[in-house]
Amino acid sequence: MAEFLSLADAVAANVRDGDLVAMEGFTHLIPYAAGHEVIRQKRKHLTLVRMTPDIIYDQLIGVGAVDKLIFSWGGNPGVGSLHRMRDAVEKGWPVPLAVEEHSHAAMANAYEAGAANLPFAVLRGYKGVDLPKVNPNIRSVTCPYTGEVLATVPAIRPDVTIIHAQRADRRGNVLLEGIVGVQKEAVLAAKRSIVTVEEIVDDLAAPSPNSVVLPSWTVGAIAAVPGGAYPSYAHGYYPRANDFYKAWDAIARERDSFNAWIEENVMARTADDFAVHASRAA
């Protein structure tokens, strides 16, 4: 059964130095408040996995919390590069960053295989490209019926997955809606999980019998953090802060401006400070 905790307690109990951590969200519902809490609690030597590492991973990489990144597209969507990620890969600052690189299709299948308790996933992919030459985890199987050779990737099984969702009910059932990405799979594939939510309600108010719900007993810790996806967004609550995504380019470009931003906006703050970004669409 899901346990209701403060975000600080949830991170303290569930995220450990050296863990394989997935913070997922495909543009939507990215768990920024939780990422900041991981920075404040000074976790080290993490391996981060995520299809689309964006600003939140740029921040974790920039503070030196990350030894390795497993990913398929690392950029600031619609803006450009992730400067902290590039600095770590290209110049080893503040610590060298190893990368294990896949395609989106492979990563999505790898989470799906993890949720399905399979050791690997099969896809029609990686044909005629160079990634398999630099990633020994891209292998193949032969179809036992047709003889066709297909690509494989190992299942992703995070030590802990962290996501943000619209709401939970008091039993700990969680509703996701809109662009749901790979979050359900990432939680089901993980050993432990933390879900931050906009609100905790009496009635989940799922609009459809087929709504995307994580039942209470599949979730580890739940923390109410209104606004916790900012500058990402929460469908039905508040929009994406595109301005912040654009502003990040200048903040992250230099080490000093990045460090100053982290001090002021992460280290000197708490999860409650995200509440200012919370709102609910009419």
Next chain:
Amino acid sequence: MAEFLSLADAVAANVRDGDLVAMEGFTHLIPYAAGHEVIRQKRKHLTLVRMTPDIIYDQLIGVGAVDKLIFSWGGNPGVGSLHRMRDAVEKGWPVPLAVEEHSHAAMANAYEAGAANLPFAVLRGYKGVDLPKVNPNIRSVTCPYTGEVLATVPAIRPDVTIIHAQRADRRGNVLLEGIVGVQKEAVLAAKRSIVTVEEIVDDLAAPSPNSVVLPSWTVGAIAAVPGGAYPSYAHGYYPRANDFYKAWDAIARERDSFNAWIEENVMARTADDFAVHASRAA
């Protein structure tokens, strides 16, 4: 783009003698009206595939339309045996019925693989049981990472899939809701498809952004057949006719009573006769 046709025209254009046909629906939304139309048009030598062949397949088997059945559970749910299926398997009446038998897990994965355009599916299954001894299509692959041996099944790729759904909009987009079974996968896995619907509406009125929708261009023919799932049911429209399921046991037990029922209730009727069973929940 989906084409709007009468059910008779849709079956005439899409279901051919010798086809591999899937009529899916896990208790819910079973396409009875379409199955009756296939009987009226006297298709022969079909291979039928379906996880849970129930009364509609008992009827198709009983009229001699079927050479082979691919399935995982063949019974009258909560009532007992399918007498026509048993008569065909045990005594070859009216024609011998070959069977290819799987587990539910394998069939569900096989449809999923078909929808995903993979030649086979991988599952943790079939351990310590006799089905692989009698079904040469149950094989295995070895995980290229862990060395674990896992079961495989070939993807299901029907010539034509037939399903029933709640409604379509005038562009031909189809909404399914409630117990959605494997219907979406069965349509996406098929070369051709027929969808019967309770109603055709201006606005699909999907309750959630993540509702189960088959976009127009993934669907072949759409026929409005209100009540077309009877004696199965349509969530939000009318309930399951459990009485008919129970009554079927006596009807199907003897060849004569079965033949008489088919003459009266299928051959002498049209798809429009299903309308009497249609209703919409408040």
Next chain:
Amino acid sequence: MSDYTPTEIMTVVAARALSSKDVCFVGIGAPSAACNLARLTHAPGITLIYESGTIDTKPEVLPLSIGDGELCETALTTVSVPEMFRYWLQGGRITVGFLGGAQIDRFANLNTTVVGPYDHPKVRLPGGGGAPEIATNCGEIFITMALSPRAFVEKLPFITSLGHGTGPGSRAALGVTTKGPTRVITDMCVMEPDPESRELTVVSLHPGVTADQVKEACGWPLKFAADLKETPAPTAEEIKVLRELQERTRLKHGGKQGEAA
């Protein structure tokens, strides 16, 4: 009290085996009655899952089929059938799977496929359905079947789902890490696999049932536990809740549902 039927005590004893912590994969018939009785009595927090995709469902009446509308309407959420078998069953998220069958052997292997040769069956049964993977992917398995020599047999003509195979080590040799059948609840007694031999052994007799009656109803020479007990009789409350559930069911769709196979 003695005012209950053999089927009723079977259902009540099966219900008692469940707790609020369980996530239970429910089959139609006796398992469905037992699981919902547990939910309506001592295990209100139990999570019931039906293979049609309905998760955490709380039906007011027993379903006739595994996919009745009642199950979806009272569920927390309903997923597709591929997802059910991939993320939920194979995903290892089910603590207890309930199975029944046409035939069982002393190692709790089950047959629901054929009687006679597979290619020329004497009786063609419905087939395995979800059972082969339920039997290996759930944390443990409870089996409910009425005891009779035709059902409890010396040798199965076909193994549809795995119990303890041919005895100790069978499951492990196949790479199966779950417990398998931990109890078989019949209308006359409860059996459990012997800790060493893995052979089904009577651990309790229902009130008024003798060891000889049970022996006669079983197709193999049945063993009894050293500390053979009497099954506690159903309480008045258990029988009341069960009968109310079945009466609601009868009123809703006629006949005594949840009893058929």
Next chain:
Amino acid sequence: MSDYTPTEIMTVVAARALSSKDVCFVGIGAPSAACNLARLTHAPGITLIYESGTIDTKPEVLPLSIGDGELCETALTTVSVPEMFRYWLQGGRITVGFLGGAQIDRFANLNTTVVGPYDHPKVRLPGGGGAPEIATNCGEIFITMALSPRAFVEKLPFITSLGHGTGPGSRAALGVTTKGPTRVITDMCVMEPDPESRELTVVSLHPGVTADQVKEACGWPLKFAADLKETPAPTAEEIKVLRELQERTRLKHGGKQGEAA
């Protein structure tokens, strides 16, 4: 009319390549502008799909990211990302995929991964994302990139997605049955693979652009089709609709979206 920018003609020409029958996998930036321009002009029936899971979306404004709320709010339905890549892209349901990249070679292979050695890159680019499987699973591929010697290179340091490999037969040898890149739309010209050699060849020059200018902007010795044409200039209507779209976008979230990489 001549009142348009090089980027605008690139977008307009890309839009013209699409029809109402297309099901289009849309990337952010120029592809997104082109696809939505097509939808708002001659191809109202076009189905636009973004890899975030949004199917048949009709955004009023251009998204900044591939997963903006606008895309979901105006979509027919939104599926999970695993489903998007499994049932929709790998399922073979996409007629046209739009790609761009940091670098391209004469066979329309693309690099968006690294410049320099992979283990010690001079420039670490964002990576492939959906591109490797878009390039082989869509019916055909359109590429939009501004022409420059740094982008159109003799040899790619890294192949992120497959074009025509090393020439005729490359795709078939890998078991790939889709067409691959059928046109490359730049800000100066349109290229298509030569039917025989598969090498990118200029088939039309945008109004006012000379063959010498194009040759100079390309990193390999560029070939021209025998029947080299002039690209029809954007119509007033096309430019009007495009600018209105971008003005709506600017008003909604500031800046000129849909132009960034």
